[in-house]
Amino acid sequence: MKKLFLIIGAPGSGKTTDASIIAEKHDNIVHYSTGDMLREEVAKGSKLGQEIESYISKGALVPLKIIVNTIVSAINNAPVDNVLIDGYPRSTEQMTAFDELVSKEENITLASVIEVRVSEQVARERILGRRAEAAPGEERSDDSEEVFNDRMKIYTDPLAEIQKFYTDKGLLTVIDGERTLEEVVEDMEKFILSKI
Template sequence: MKKLFLIIGAPGSGKTTDAELIAKQNSEITHYSTGDMLRAEVASGSALGAEIESYISKGLIVPIKIAIETIVNAIKNAPTDTIIIDGYPRSMEQLSALDDYLKSDIFLELCSVIEVYVSEDTAKERVLGRSRGEDDKVEIFNNRMKVYIEPLRDIKAFYSDKNLLHTIDGERTIEEIVLEMENFIKSKI
């Protein structure tokens, strides 16, 4: 049975870096970033990539059908039985679609949803300081933050009710965060 861990957090929370380091240190864990998967599709120059770009460039959420298709393909093709996906879900619609999929797949268990919590000021400082592209402009950051925060209470409530939500303080050093997250994941697999 495959074990799935989702990592959520504000833009700039460090969720992708944390998950990458954990996967690099543990050959039995595969990491996928929804953002990286979607950006790779954009970079491929495909028609799907152009459609994805039209959403990402405005700081909007990519439609559910595209996101779920990308995630399900990644899970099915993962080379390990433990998978970390960061940046998902970002809406109740995405959460519901994934929850429906999980109910139908008896070979996949959602072990935990890990929130990497940082303040909005920390998130803004980190994102605007990294200059990765169009999504790092103030207006786009503000929109991404708004899109992230609006459904957050409902997402956290849903996973809390299922006893799946685990929050980690993302204001510490990368080493401290990664160690805590890695130990937590290992305790569940």
């Protein structure tokens, strides 16, 4: 049985970094970022990759079917039983579709949804700071102020509904993402280990 942890947070909340550090420390935990999964597809230059890129470059949401299939396939093919996925769900449609799908999958159980919470101001400083530090040619196409504003709105619009949905199921845990990386990772790691 695969135990799944979904990690949500604003752009710049550090969720991808947190999850990857935890997965590196534990042989029985694997981490996937929906962003990375989609970017890998883009890097392949496949037809699907080109379609994904057309959405990502605008800061828009990649269509539901593409994402859900990418994620379920990644979970089922994961080499270990504890899977961290960050950056999902990003909309109530994604949440509902995924919930329906997971309830039918006998091999997958949703252990928890972890929200790494940061203020919009902290998120903005981190994202636009990341752009300033990138070497030429290494900037991510989604790190401009305009795209940040779009991504932030996409994240915050459905957030209350997503929080309520998982709170009602007793699955939501909030971690303060404005502390040092070490503190956030330690908190998240303790929580995940307590569930597996």
